[in-house]
Amino acid sequence: MNKHNDLPVAVIGAGPVGLAAAVHLLRQGLPVKLYEAGGDIATNLRDWGHVRIFTPWRYCVDRAARELLEEHAWNMPDPEAFPTANELVDLYLEPLAKLPELAPVIETGARIVGISRWGADKVRSRGREARPFMLVVETANGTRREGARAVIDASGTWQSPNPLGAGGLAAEGEMEFADRIAYGIPDILGRDRSVYAGRTTLVAGSGHSAANALLDLARLADAEPGTASIWTARGTDLVRIYGGGDADQLPARGELGADARELAESGRVTLVTGFATVAIRDEGGRLIVEGETEDGLRRIGPVDRIIAATGQRPDLTLTRELRLDLDPWLESVKALGPLIDPNEHSCGDVPPHGHRELSHPEADFYTVGIKSYGRAPTFLLLTGYEQVRSxxxxxxxxxASADAMRLVLPETGVCVVPGSLASAESASDGCCGGPAPQEVDACCVADVEAKTAGKSGCGCGVAA
Incomplete structure (x- = not known):
């Protein structure tokens, strides 16, 4: 900790992890200032508010936050019920943010657009740690600068979706036809129903978000004639999305994968695997999607809409003047990279980690929550709660307390490594590097996979 003890610890992002960070800092007697870019807390969660998450209430609430709420006569919702994201905000996060301990330290409509050290860019070394942080805060009333003794970045990745282009860059035509492309989790059966009803939609992606969109499109097709869907995936092995079935310790997640598999095998959706999108073109007012396959260039369409369920990536622009140590391909904190690499891992085998793994060469700066995982799609909300406690x-x-890590993650019932053809039927409970935990203690918001027709569905792969 630097010597500027009169300054607050700045927390960026008032989602579940950011709010939990504020609670833990207050419990430690530290001054805190929490900045939220949206007009209200948890705006990222509101964006997919219709989604019902995979885990029940008892796994979705930070323990310290719950203790503080109960001091103010808050009643925990049914511990075994599965909340939607909107319910998580309405019944937990908003009451938490309105507590007299937290309300004065939260500023909404305050976007952090840059962080540095006062009077020192990232090149300067001498006396660097003695300088407080400088945050550039953008609000409706203009831009100002504020100081902080330390910074916890819990801003998430939801606002930085991966492009549709398979090479990590926007596909040709992607910007031109952006008005017909949705990123994330559109509310197909609710507010966005008229956009998809009676139309053909291409869903790109091989995660649970893609599965959720396809299942909702199938339900819409039952009620709205002319509704059709096409599913494209870069890979050819969909074991990650089909999941562990009955072996998944989050049963709703296993059910989602099984339903997606049945949808594809029944022919209700046209599935094209090994398809790497390179271009989008307009032909007669509808879209043609071009992609590279093992057999050369293939054209799919025409379609009316595209859903890019291609994941998210961290926005690193606001920390450009800080000395960060990031994994070279995941853009996660470097220490976590080898532990969460989706090329090697697809289940809950990430070892407990805390302040040491989440720190950087820039002293007193920490990346937490889904942003700490960079582009990896395996983050669990409970991981974030333990991160900020530490x-x-x-x-x-x-x-001593910071180093005493306590975290139990669920097995997915399936483990994938390079060259592996592991399936739900062949996976063992301990396939991910250890015995299966006795208690699943996680609420997933990392792919925010969901079912919206009365079933639970938050998965392990976007987050608020």
């Missing part, structure tokens, strides 16, 4: 303890000087 970081808050470290900033308070309680190293």
């Amino acid at each position: 970081v808050a303890a470290a900033l308070a000087g309680d190293t």
Whole structure:
């Protein structure tokens, strides 16, 4: 901790992890300022508010936050019920943010657009750690600069979707036809129903978000004649999305994968695997999607709409003047890279980690939550809660508590490594590097996979 103890610890992002960070910092007696870019707290969650998450209430609430809420006569919802994202905000996060302890430290409509050290760019070394952080805060009233003794970045990745182009860059025509492309999780059966009803939609992606969109499109087709869908995936092995079935310790996630598999095998959706999108073209007012395959260029369409369920990536522009240590391909904090690489891992085998793994060469700066995982799609919300507990303890000087990590993650019932053809039927409970945990303690918001027809559906792969 630097010497500027009169300054607050700045927390960026008022989602579940950011709010939990504020609670833990206050419990440690540290001053805190929480900045939220949206007009209200948890705006990222609101964007997919119709989604019902995979895990029940008892796994979706930070323990310290729950204790603080209960001091104010808050009643926990049915611990075994599965909330939607909107319910998570309405019944938990908003009451938490309105508590007299938290409300004064939260500023909404305040976007952090840059972070540096006062009077020192990232090149300067001498006396660097003695300088407070400088945050550039953009609001409706203009831009200002504020100081902080430490910074916890819990801003997430939801606002930075991966492009449709398979090479990590926008496909040709992607910007031109952006008005017909949705990123994330559109509310197909609700507010966006008229956009998809009676039309043909191409869904690109091989995660649970793609599965959720396809299942909702299938339900819409039952009610709206002319509604059709096409599914494209870059890979040829969909074991990650089909999941562990009955072996998944989050049963709703296993059910989602099984339903997606049945949808594809029944022929209700046209599935094209090994398809790497390179271009989008207009032909007669409808879209043709071109992609590279093993057999050469293939054209799919015409379609009316596209859903790019291609994941998210961290926005690194606001930290350009800080000395960060990032994994070269995941853009996660470097220490986590080898542990969460989706080329190697697809289940809950990430070892407990805290302030040491989440720190950077820039002293007193921490990346937490889904942003700490960069482009990896395996983050669990409970991981974020444990992260910020550890970081808050470290900033308070309680190293023993900060290092005492306590985290149990669920197995997915399927484990994939390079060259593996593992399936739900062949996977063992301990396939991910250890015995299956006795208790699943996680609420997933990393791919935010969901079912919206009365079933649970938040998965392990976007987040708020």
